[in-house]
Amino acid sequence: KAGVTQTPRYLIKTRGQQVTLSCSPISGHRSVSWYQQTPGQGLQFLFEYFSETQRNKGNFPGRFSGRQFSNSRSEMNVSTLELGDSALYLCASRYAGDGDTQYFGPGTRLTVL
């Protein structure tokens, strides 16, 4: 079974631009979560989608948004990029509930110049 895939793997943007990241979960998984990982803050939860609905949201500004499609694929959008948005963005999928293990993708490395 294929793992979680994320595209693109690397991205360079300038301040003020917007970016869209994509995540394809493991087949059959209906929950997709997004995380931001930086050296100083570690892993921080952005949001979780389940069956096309946002189920939970972390403490990030409204510039960070996401959505999930009927095939469970998910996209994350960051508008008006700031230097501090430079990070590794990880997507994780799981079948449904908390007892299910989250499987992480390789991440998208975003650099904002």
Next chain:
Amino acid sequence: KNQVEQSPQSLIILEGKNCTLQCNYTVSPFSNLRWYKQDTGRGPVSLTIMTFSENTKSNGRYTATLDADTKQSSLHITASQLSDSASYICVVSASSSASKIIFGSGTRLSIRP
């Protein structure tokens, strides 16, 4: 405040030696605790998961312990290999929602030949 603290921040050991990583948490109510291994530039991979009633769980050369009374967990690595060089992240879940998943900042382990 829900927190997960890991120690040490970094560790260097010689190949073949054993080591133990620590995780202290103040997450409540406790649901489960996971240890993840994250290679540089890759997404985290689950090593073990333990619920309240479990006090030890093994995965090959990795053995995790949990003391729910003192809210402490440890990850013991036996006969370390060069491929064990990675960050090890302790993750505690407080409920069934992804937003209640609290990540530790990780221990960076380096194995020297």
